[in-house]
Amino acid sequence: MSPISETAFAEFLQRLHRDAMQHAASISILIAVWEGAHRRDDANGEAEAAAMVRDEARKLAQALASLEADGHEMLATSQRQSS
Secondary structure (H helix, E strand, C coil): CCCHHHHHHHHHHHHHHHHHHHHHHHHHHHHHHHHHHHCCCCCCHHHHHCCCCHHHHHHHHHHHHHHHHHHHHHHHHHHHHCC
């Protein structure tokens, strides 16, 4: 198996940090916003924060699925190159 290029791996890690980790951080912040709205009995604030959490969770799932697919492709390409 040929090694994966450092450039490709670095780009992969940058995407992980830029996309998936940012969505995960946003979810943490939005949960805190939701908790604050809940403590204040702000039903509208709770609903808005919950909707934003769902949206960020979907984005996180998409980012992770994309990274997974690209990771599999990098491995497959690496294996083809070594054959």
